Amino acid sequence: MKSRSKYHHGELRSALVSLAVAEIARAGVEKLSLRSLARQAGVSPTAPFRHFPDKQTLLAGIAIEGFEELTGRLTETSESNSDIEERFIELGTTYVGFAQEFPVHYQLMFGAVLGDFSTSKELQEAAASSYAVLDATLAEMKHSQDLDHDVATLGGLVWSAVHGMASLVINVPMASVSTGADAAPRQAVKSIHNDMRAGLKMVYRGVMR
Protein backbone atom coordinates (compact mmCIF):
# COMPACT_ATOMS: atom_id res chain seq x y z
CA MET A 1 0.00 0.00 0.00
CA LYS A 2 1.18 3.54 -0.58
CA SER A 3 1.27 6.23 2.01
CA ARG A 4 -0.95 9.18 1.27
CA SER A 5 1.88 11.61 1.72
CA LYS A 6 4.08 11.44 -1.36
CA TYR A 7 7.23 12.49 0.32
CA HIS A 8 8.72 9.35 -1.09
CA HIS A 9 8.07 8.86 -4.75
CA GLY A 10 8.58 5.14 -4.59
CA GLU A 11 9.61 4.54 -8.16
CA LEU A 12 11.78 7.52 -8.77
CA ARG A 13 14.70 5.67 -10.25
CA SER A 14 12.79 3.89 -12.98
CA ALA A 15 10.57 6.93 -13.50
CA LEU A 16 13.63 9.05 -14.17
CA VAL A 17 14.95 6.58 -16.71
CA SER A 18 11.63 6.46 -18.57
CA LEU A 19 11.27 10.21 -18.58
CA ALA A 20 14.85 10.61 -19.75
CA VAL A 21 14.30 8.26 -22.67
CA ALA A 22 11.18 10.16 -23.68
CA GLU A 23 12.95 13.48 -23.37
CA ILE A 24 15.91 12.33 -25.46
CA ALA A 25 13.60 10.99 -28.13
CA ARG A 26 11.82 14.31 -28.22
CA ALA A 27 14.61 16.83 -27.98
CA GLY A 28 17.89 14.99 -28.25
CA VAL A 29 20.40 14.01 -25.61
CA GLU A 30 21.99 17.42 -25.82
CA LYS A 31 19.15 19.20 -24.07
CA LEU A 32 18.35 16.64 -21.46
CA SER A 33 18.18 18.26 -18.04
CA LEU A 34 18.08 16.51 -14.71
CA ARG A 35 16.14 19.39 -13.21
CA SER A 36 13.53 19.12 -15.91
CA LEU A 37 13.18 15.42 -15.21
CA ALA A 38 12.78 16.14 -11.53
CA ARG A 39 10.04 18.65 -12.31
CA GLN A 40 8.20 16.15 -14.49
CA ALA A 41 8.46 13.54 -11.77
CA GLY A 42 7.09 16.02 -9.27
CA VAL A 43 10.13 15.96 -7.10
CA SER A 44 12.78 18.36 -5.90
CA PRO A 45 15.71 19.30 -8.20
CA THR A 46 18.20 17.38 -6.10
CA ALA A 47 16.24 14.19 -5.65
CA PRO A 48 17.71 12.50 -8.75
CA PHE A 49 21.13 12.60 -7.15
CA ARG A 50 19.93 10.06 -4.60
CA HIS A 51 19.71 7.54 -7.44
CA PHE A 52 22.47 8.62 -9.81
CA PRO A 53 25.73 10.25 -8.77
CA ASP A 54 25.69 12.33 -11.93
CA LYS A 55 24.08 12.82 -15.31
CA GLN A 56 26.44 10.47 -17.10
CA THR A 57 25.45 7.65 -14.81
CA LEU A 58 21.80 8.23 -15.59
CA LEU A 59 22.63 7.86 -19.25
CA ALA A 60 24.66 4.76 -18.50
CA GLY A 61 21.59 3.41 -16.73
CA ILE A 62 19.62 3.70 -19.93
CA ALA A 63 22.32 1.85 -21.83
CA ILE A 64 22.36 -0.92 -19.23
CA GLU A 65 18.60 -1.29 -19.50
CA GLY A 66 19.11 -1.56 -23.25
CA PHE A 67 21.73 -4.27 -23.01
CA GLU A 68 19.53 -6.26 -20.68
CA GLU A 69 16.60 -6.09 -23.07
CA LEU A 70 18.84 -6.97 -25.99
CA THR A 71 20.38 -9.92 -24.19
CA GLY A 72 16.91 -11.25 -23.40
CA ARG A 73 15.79 -11.01 -26.97
CA LEU A 74 18.95 -12.54 -28.38
CA THR A 75 18.80 -15.40 -25.93
CA GLU A 76 15.19 -16.12 -26.74
CA THR A 77 15.90 -16.00 -30.45
CA SER A 78 18.89 -18.25 -30.08
CA GLU A 79 16.96 -20.84 -28.07
CA SER A 80 14.04 -21.02 -30.46
CA ASN A 81 16.09 -21.75 -33.57
CA SER A 82 17.89 -25.04 -33.73
CA ASP A 83 19.13 -24.79 -37.30
CA ILE A 84 22.40 -22.91 -37.26
CA GLU A 85 21.92 -20.87 -40.41
CA GLU A 86 18.39 -19.99 -39.43
CA ARG A 87 19.59 -18.95 -36.02
CA PHE A 88 22.35 -16.85 -37.49
CA ILE A 89 19.90 -14.98 -39.63
CA GLU A 90 17.26 -14.57 -36.96
CA LEU A 91 19.79 -13.17 -34.54
CA GLY A 92 20.52 -10.46 -37.07
CA THR A 93 16.89 -9.53 -37.50
CA THR A 94 16.40 -9.53 -33.75
CA TYR A 95 19.36 -7.22 -33.35
CA VAL A 96 18.10 -4.77 -35.92
CA GLY A 97 14.56 -5.06 -34.60
CA PHE A 98 15.77 -4.09 -31.17
CA ALA A 99 17.54 -1.05 -32.56
CA GLN A 100 14.32 -0.05 -34.24
CA GLU A 101 12.17 -0.36 -31.16
CA PHE A 102 14.68 1.18 -28.75
CA PRO A 103 16.51 3.80 -30.80
CA VAL A 104 17.38 5.95 -27.80
CA HIS A 105 18.80 3.00 -25.91
CA TYR A 106 20.72 1.81 -28.93
CA GLN A 107 22.15 5.23 -29.52
CA LEU A 108 23.45 5.35 -25.97
CA MET A 109 24.74 1.79 -26.13
CA PHE A 110 26.76 2.26 -29.30
CA GLY A 111 27.09 5.99 -29.77
CA ALA A 112 30.01 7.97 -28.49
CA VAL A 113 28.06 9.91 -25.88
CA LEU A 114 28.97 7.54 -23.08
CA GLY A 115 32.60 7.43 -24.00
CA ASP A 116 34.61 4.64 -22.52
CA PHE A 117 32.63 1.93 -20.76
CA SER A 118 35.45 1.46 -18.29
CA THR A 119 33.80 3.91 -15.94
CA SER A 120 31.06 1.44 -15.12
CA LYS A 121 31.60 -2.21 -14.33
CA GLU A 122 27.86 -2.76 -14.51
CA LEU A 123 27.81 -1.40 -18.04
CA GLN A 124 30.71 -3.58 -19.07
CA GLU A 125 29.02 -6.69 -17.78
CA ALA A 126 25.68 -5.86 -19.37
CA ALA A 127 27.40 -5.36 -22.72
CA ALA A 128 29.44 -8.53 -22.36
CA SER A 129 26.28 -10.55 -21.75
CA SER A 130 24.82 -9.45 -25.05
CA TYR A 131 27.92 -10.31 -26.99
CA ALA A 132 28.19 -13.67 -25.29
CA VAL A 133 25.06 -14.84 -27.10
CA LEU A 134 26.48 -13.84 -30.46
CA ASP A 135 29.85 -15.35 -29.67
CA ALA A 136 28.24 -18.67 -28.82
CA THR A 137 26.50 -18.88 -32.17
CA LEU A 138 29.65 -17.90 -33.97
CA ALA A 139 31.63 -20.54 -32.15
CA GLU A 140 29.10 -23.19 -33.03
CA MET A 141 29.19 -22.19 -36.66
CA LYS A 142 32.89 -22.69 -36.66
CA HIS A 143 32.41 -26.37 -35.88
CA SER A 144 29.25 -27.17 -37.79
CA GLN A 145 30.05 -25.49 -41.05
CA ASP A 146 33.05 -25.47 -43.28
CA LEU A 147 34.23 -21.91 -43.19
CA ASP A 148 37.04 -20.70 -45.35
CA HIS A 149 37.76 -17.84 -42.98
CA ASP A 150 38.44 -17.81 -39.31
CA VAL A 151 35.63 -17.13 -36.95
CA ALA A 152 37.06 -13.83 -35.82
CA THR A 153 36.91 -12.40 -39.32
CA LEU A 154 33.50 -13.86 -39.85
CA GLY A 155 32.28 -12.33 -36.64
CA GLY A 156 33.64 -8.96 -37.50
CA LEU A 157 32.06 -9.00 -40.92
CA VAL A 158 28.65 -10.07 -39.75
CA TRP A 159 28.70 -7.82 -36.78
CA SER A 160 29.71 -4.93 -39.01
CA ALA A 161 26.90 -5.54 -41.44
CA VAL A 162 24.22 -5.99 -38.81
CA HIS A 163 25.42 -3.11 -36.70
CA GLY A 164 25.61 -0.94 -39.78
CA MET A 165 22.08 -1.82 -40.79
CA ALA A 166 20.84 -1.01 -37.33
CA SER A 167 22.61 2.33 -37.26
CA LEU A 168 21.29 3.30 -40.64
CA VAL A 169 17.76 2.23 -39.87
CA ILE A 170 17.84 4.45 -36.81
CA ASN A 171 19.67 7.51 -37.93
CA VAL A 172 19.10 7.56 -41.65
CA PRO A 173 20.48 11.04 -42.00
CA MET A 174 19.26 10.61 -45.53
CA ALA A 175 15.68 10.82 -44.48
CA SER A 176 16.06 14.53 -44.89
CA VAL A 177 18.58 14.50 -47.67
CA SER A 178 16.83 12.31 -50.14
CA THR A 179 13.86 14.43 -51.03
CA GLY A 180 14.43 14.40 -54.75
CA ALA A 181 16.66 12.74 -57.26
CA ASP A 182 18.97 11.39 -54.62
CA ALA A 183 16.33 9.19 -53.03
CA ALA A 184 18.32 6.11 -53.90
CA PRO A 185 20.20 5.76 -50.61
CA ARG A 186 17.05 5.93 -48.60
CA GLN A 187 15.35 3.37 -50.74
CA ALA A 188 18.39 1.21 -50.35
CA VAL A 189 18.13 1.33 -46.61
CA LYS A 190 14.44 0.76 -46.64
CA SER A 191 14.87 -2.15 -48.98
CA ILE A 192 17.59 -3.83 -47.02
CA HIS A 193 15.54 -3.31 -43.96
CA ASN A 194 12.38 -4.72 -45.47
CA ASP A 195 14.24 -7.74 -46.62
CA MET A 196 16.69 -8.24 -43.85
CA ARG A 197 16.73 -11.97 -44.16
CA ALA A 198 17.76 -11.82 -47.79
CA GLY A 199 20.49 -9.35 -46.93
CA LEU A 200 21.94 -11.51 -44.23
CA LYS A 201 21.81 -14.49 -46.51
CA MET A 202 23.93 -12.62 -48.99
CA VAL A 203 26.53 -11.88 -46.39
CA TYR A 204 26.35 -15.42 -45.11
CA ARG A 205 26.99 -16.88 -48.53
CA GLY A 206 29.79 -14.46 -49.16
CA VAL A 207 31.56 -15.98 -46.20
CA MET A 208 30.72 -19.63 -46.64
CA ARG A 209 32.51 -21.69 -49.13
Add this chain to the structure above:
Amino acid sequence: MKSRSKYHHGELRSALVSLAVAEIARAGVEKLSLRSLARQAGVSPTAPFRHFPDKQTLLAGIAIEGFEELTGRLTETSESNSDIEERFIELGTTYVGFAQEFPVHYQLMFGAVLGDFSTSKELQEAAASSYAVLDATLAEMKHSQDLDHDVATLGGLVWSAVHGMASLVINVPMASVSTGADAAPRQAVKSIHNDMRAGLKMVYRGVMR
Protein backbone atom coordinates in the same frame (compact mmCIF):
# COMPACT_ATOMS: atom_id res chain seq x y z
CA MET B 1 49.57 41.70 -42.88
CA LYS B 2 48.22 41.51 -39.40
CA SER B 3 47.50 44.44 -37.19
CA ARG B 4 49.43 44.49 -33.97
CA SER B 5 46.28 44.92 -31.94
CA LYS B 6 44.47 41.61 -31.81
CA TYR B 7 41.03 43.01 -31.34
CA HIS B 8 40.07 40.94 -34.33
CA HIS B 9 41.20 37.38 -34.12
CA GLY B 10 41.14 36.88 -37.86
CA GLU B 11 40.59 33.17 -37.95
CA LEU B 12 38.16 32.74 -35.12
CA ARG B 13 35.67 30.63 -37.00
CA SER B 14 38.08 27.93 -38.10
CA ALA B 15 39.95 28.17 -34.82
CA LEU B 16 36.75 27.44 -32.93
CA VAL B 17 36.04 24.41 -35.08
CA SER B 18 39.53 23.01 -34.53
CA LEU B 19 39.41 23.62 -30.82
CA ALA B 20 35.98 22.07 -30.60
CA VAL B 21 37.13 18.92 -32.35
CA ALA B 22 40.08 18.62 -30.00
CA GLU B 23 37.88 19.21 -26.98
CA ILE B 24 35.34 16.60 -28.07
CA ALA B 25 38.09 14.08 -28.70
CA ARG B 26 39.43 14.71 -25.24
CA ALA B 27 36.32 14.99 -23.08
CA GLY B 28 33.34 14.04 -25.19
CA VAL B 29 30.71 16.15 -26.87
CA GLU B 30 28.72 16.29 -23.65
CA LYS B 31 31.15 18.61 -21.91
CA LEU B 32 31.97 20.87 -24.78
CA SER B 33 31.57 24.47 -23.71
CA LEU B 34 31.52 27.49 -25.98
CA ARG B 35 32.90 29.64 -23.21
CA SER B 36 35.81 27.29 -22.76
CA LEU B 37 36.53 27.44 -26.47
CA ALA B 38 36.44 31.22 -26.33
CA ARG B 39 38.91 31.19 -23.48
CA GLN B 40 41.27 28.91 -25.37
CA ALA B 41 41.03 31.14 -28.41
CA GLY B 42 41.75 34.15 -26.25
CA VAL B 43 38.54 36.01 -26.97
CA SER B 44 35.50 37.10 -25.04
CA PRO B 45 32.79 34.58 -24.08
CA THR B 46 30.34 36.05 -26.57
CA ALA B 47 32.63 36.24 -29.57
CA PRO B 48 31.72 32.75 -30.87
CA PHE B 49 28.15 33.88 -31.37
CA ARG B 50 29.33 36.17 -34.16
CA HIS B 51 30.19 33.04 -36.15
CA PHE B 52 27.62 30.50 -34.98
CA PRO B 53 24.08 31.35 -33.89
CA ASP B 54 24.21 28.57 -31.32
CA LYS B 55 26.13 25.55 -30.12
CA GLN B 56 24.28 23.13 -32.39
CA THR B 57 25.36 25.07 -35.43
CA LEU B 58 28.98 24.88 -34.36
CA LEU B 59 28.62 21.11 -34.22
CA ALA B 60 26.93 21.11 -37.59
CA GLY B 61 29.92 23.04 -38.89
CA ILE B 62 32.18 20.21 -37.85
CA ALA B 63 29.97 17.71 -39.64
CA ILE B 64 30.01 19.82 -42.79
CA GLU B 65 33.78 19.99 -42.70
CA GLY B 66 33.75 16.21 -42.39
CA PHE B 67 31.50 15.67 -45.38
CA GLU B 68 33.68 17.93 -47.48
CA GLU B 69 36.79 15.99 -46.58
CA LEU B 70 35.03 12.70 -47.20
CA THR B 71 33.70 13.80 -50.56
CA GLY B 72 37.18 14.82 -51.61
CA ARG B 73 38.68 11.50 -50.63
CA LEU B 74 35.93 9.45 -52.23
CA THR B 75 36.17 11.43 -55.44
CA GLU B 76 39.91 10.99 -55.60
CA THR B 77 39.61 7.28 -54.92
CA SER B 78 36.93 6.90 -57.52
CA GLU B 79 38.96 8.69 -60.19
CA SER B 80 42.12 6.71 -59.62
CA ASN B 81 40.54 3.29 -60.03
CA SER B 82 39.24 2.35 -63.43
CA ASP B 83 38.38 -1.26 -62.69
CA ILE B 84 34.92 -1.34 -61.22
CA GLU B 85 35.45 -4.02 -58.60
CA GLU B 86 38.70 -2.48 -57.53
CA ARG B 87 37.00 0.89 -57.25
CA PHE B 88 34.17 -0.59 -55.24
CA ILE B 89 36.57 -2.08 -52.74
CA GLU B 90 38.82 0.95 -52.53
CA LEU B 91 35.85 3.21 -51.86
CA GLY B 92 35.06 1.08 -48.86
CA THR B 93 38.56 1.28 -47.48
CA THR B 94 38.63 5.01 -48.09
CA TYR B 95 35.37 5.38 -46.21
CA VAL B 96 36.57 3.43 -43.22
CA GLY B 97 39.94 5.14 -43.37
CA PHE B 98 38.24 8.48 -43.15
CA ALA B 99 36.25 7.37 -40.12
CA GLN B 100 39.48 6.32 -38.49
CA GLU B 101 41.30 9.56 -39.12
CA PHE B 102 38.37 11.82 -38.29
CA PRO B 103 36.43 10.01 -35.57
CA VAL B 104 34.95 13.15 -34.08
CA HIS B 105 33.74 14.36 -37.44
CA TYR B 106 32.33 10.97 -38.30
CA GLN B 107 30.55 10.71 -35.00
CA LEU B 108 28.86 14.05 -35.64
CA MET B 109 28.07 13.18 -39.25
CA PHE B 110 26.36 9.89 -38.45
CA GLY B 111 25.60 9.98 -34.77
CA ALA B 112 22.32 11.16 -33.37
CA VAL B 113 23.70 14.26 -31.69
CA LEU B 114 22.82 16.51 -34.58
CA GLY B 115 19.33 15.14 -34.93
CA ASP B 116 17.58 15.88 -38.16
CA PHE B 117 19.69 17.46 -40.86
CA SER B 118 16.69 19.43 -42.04
CA THR B 119 17.78 22.31 -39.85
CA SER B 120 20.69 23.08 -42.14
CA LYS B 121 20.54 23.21 -45.89
CA GLU B 122 24.30 23.43 -46.01
CA LEU B 123 24.59 20.18 -44.07
CA GLN B 124 22.12 18.46 -46.35
CA GLU B 125 24.04 19.47 -49.42
CA ALA B 126 27.40 18.47 -47.98
CA ALA B 127 26.02 15.04 -47.11
CA ALA B 128 24.39 14.62 -50.50
CA SER B 129 27.70 15.32 -52.24
CA SER B 130 29.37 12.46 -50.45
CA TYR B 131 26.65 9.99 -51.29
CA ALA B 132 26.63 11.08 -54.89
CA VAL B 133 30.07 9.54 -55.38
CA LEU B 134 28.92 6.22 -53.98
CA ASP B 135 25.71 6.30 -55.96
CA ALA B 136 27.64 6.81 -59.18
CA THR B 137 29.76 3.73 -58.61
CA LEU B 138 26.73 1.71 -57.67
CA ALA B 139 24.92 2.80 -60.80
CA GLU B 140 27.86 1.85 -62.96
CA MET B 141 28.04 -1.56 -61.36
CA LYS B 142 24.45 -2.12 -62.26
CA HIS B 143 25.34 -1.89 -65.94
CA SER B 144 28.77 -3.49 -66.03
CA GLN B 145 28.10 -6.53 -63.90
CA ASP B 146 25.37 -9.08 -63.79
CA LEU B 147 23.73 -8.55 -60.45
CA ASP B 148 21.04 -10.83 -59.20
CA HIS B 149 19.69 -8.15 -56.90
CA ASP B 150 18.61 -4.65 -57.64
CA VAL B 151 21.06 -1.88 -57.06
CA ALA B 152 19.07 -0.39 -54.21
CA THR B 153 19.37 -3.54 -52.16
CA LEU B 154 22.99 -3.89 -53.09
CA GLY B 155 23.64 -0.32 -52.06
CA GLY B 156 21.96 -0.82 -48.74
CA LEU B 157 23.90 -3.94 -47.99
CA VAL B 158 27.26 -2.54 -48.88
CA TRP B 159 26.61 0.73 -47.19
CA SER B 160 25.49 -1.13 -44.09
CA ALA B 161 28.61 -3.23 -43.97
CA VAL B 162 31.00 -0.38 -44.58
CA HIS B 163 29.22 1.98 -42.27
CA GLY B 164 29.11 -0.71 -39.63
CA MET B 165 32.81 -1.38 -39.92
CA ALA B 166 33.53 2.31 -39.62
CA SER B 167 31.34 2.68 -36.55
CA LEU B 168 32.91 -0.28 -34.86
CA VAL B 169 36.43 0.74 -35.66
CA ILE B 170 35.72 4.10 -34.05
CA ASN B 171 33.64 3.27 -31.05
CA VAL B 172 34.65 -0.29 -30.29
CA PRO B 173 32.86 -0.24 -26.97
CA MET B 174 34.53 -3.60 -26.65
CA ALA B 175 37.93 -2.07 -26.30
CA SER B 176 37.14 -1.81 -22.64
CA VAL B 177 34.96 -4.87 -22.38
CA SER B 178 37.26 -7.40 -23.85
CA THR B 179 40.04 -7.51 -21.36
CA GLY B 180 39.91 -11.22 -20.75
CA ALA B 181 38.23 -14.25 -22.19
CA ASP B 182 35.77 -12.21 -24.19
CA ALA B 183 38.45 -10.71 -26.37
CA ALA B 184 36.91 -12.32 -29.44
CA PRO B 185 34.75 -9.39 -30.55
CA ARG B 186 37.64 -7.03 -30.45
CA GLN B 187 39.86 -9.34 -32.39
CA ALA B 188 37.07 -9.70 -34.88
CA VAL B 189 36.93 -5.98 -35.40
CA LYS B 190 40.65 -5.69 -35.59
CA SER B 191 40.82 -8.50 -38.04
CA ILE B 192 38.12 -7.22 -40.32
CA HIS B 193 39.81 -3.89 -40.13
CA ASN B 194 43.23 -5.21 -40.91
CA ASP B 195 41.91 -7.10 -43.85
CA MET B 196 39.31 -4.74 -45.11
CA ARG B 197 39.81 -5.68 -48.70
CA ALA B 198 39.12 -9.32 -48.02
CA GLY B 199 36.02 -8.40 -46.06
CA LEU B 200 34.60 -6.28 -48.82
CA LYS B 201 35.37 -8.98 -51.32
CA MET B 202 33.29 -11.37 -49.28
CA VAL B 203 30.36 -9.04 -49.32
CA TYR B 204 30.90 -8.36 -52.96
CA ARG B 205 30.85 -12.02 -53.85
CA GLY B 206 27.85 -12.61 -51.69
CA VAL B 207 25.95 -10.22 -53.86
CA MET B 208 27.30 -11.15 -57.26
CA ARG B 209 25.95 -14.09 -59.04
Add this chain to the structure above:
DNA sequence: ACCACAATGTGAGCATTGCTTACATTAAAG
Protein backbone atom coordinates in the same frame (compact mmCIF):
# COMPACT_ATOMS: atom_id res chain seq x y z
C1' DA C 1 41.58 60.09 -48.98
C1' DC C 2 37.42 59.95 -46.83
C1' DC C 3 33.62 58.05 -44.52
C1' DA C 4 29.45 55.33 -44.01
C1' DC C 5 28.64 50.62 -43.01
C1' DA C 6 29.02 45.84 -42.33
C1' DA C 7 31.77 42.60 -39.81
C1' DT C 8 33.69 41.28 -35.73
C1' DG C 9 34.69 41.57 -30.83
C1' DT C 10 33.44 43.28 -25.81
C1' DG C 11 30.95 43.61 -21.25
C1' DA C 12 27.26 43.19 -18.32
C1' DG C 13 23.56 40.40 -17.23
C1' DC C 14 19.65 36.78 -17.08
C1' DA C 15 17.69 32.23 -16.68
C1' DT C 16 19.05 27.57 -16.27
C1' DT C 17 21.91 23.88 -15.24
C1' DG C 18 24.87 20.25 -12.60
C1' DC C 19 26.21 19.40 -8.29
C1' DT C 20 27.33 20.01 -3.06
C1' DT C 21 26.23 20.45 1.66
C1' DA C 22 23.19 20.40 5.59
C1' DC C 23 18.84 19.04 7.11
C1' DA C 24 13.98 16.56 7.04
C1' DT C 25 11.02 12.60 6.51
C1' DT C 26 9.98 7.98 5.91
C1' DA C 27 10.53 2.90 5.61
C1' DA C 28 12.71 -1.17 7.40
C1' DA C 29 15.30 -3.90 10.64
C1' DG C 30 16.56 -4.99 15.29
Add this chain to the structure above:
DNA sequence: CTTTAATGTAAGCAATGCTCACATTGTGGT
Protein backbone atom coordinates in the same frame (compact mmCIF):
# COMPACT_ATOMS: atom_id res chain seq x y z
C1' DC D 1 9.57 0.97 19.40
C1' DT D 2 13.67 2.66 18.53
C1' DT D 3 17.57 2.85 15.70
C1' DT D 4 19.27 3.37 11.17
C1' DA D 5 19.59 3.45 6.31
C1' DA D 6 17.09 5.12 2.38
C1' DT D 7 15.05 8.72 0.25
C1' DG D 8 13.57 13.44 -0.36
C1' DT D 9 14.07 18.76 0.54
C1' DA D 10 16.08 23.59 0.78
C1' DA D 11 19.55 26.78 -0.06
C1' DG D 12 23.30 28.00 -2.65
C1' DC D 13 27.65 28.08 -5.81
C1' DA D 14 30.08 28.11 -10.09
C1' DA D 15 29.47 27.53 -14.92
C1' DT D 16 26.94 27.66 -19.09
C1' DG D 17 24.12 29.27 -23.33
C1' DC D 18 22.44 33.16 -25.01
C1' DT D 19 20.77 38.29 -25.47
C1' DC D 20 21.46 43.14 -25.73
C1' DA D 21 23.77 47.43 -25.98
C1' DC D 22 28.16 49.20 -27.13
C1' DA D 23 33.18 49.37 -29.01
C1' DT D 24 36.55 48.60 -32.61
C1' DT D 25 38.08 47.44 -37.01
C1' DG D 26 38.25 46.44 -42.00
C1' DT D 27 36.21 47.75 -46.56
C1' DG D 28 33.86 49.65 -50.58
C1' DG D 29 31.80 53.69 -52.95
C1' DT D 30 32.49 58.36 -53.95
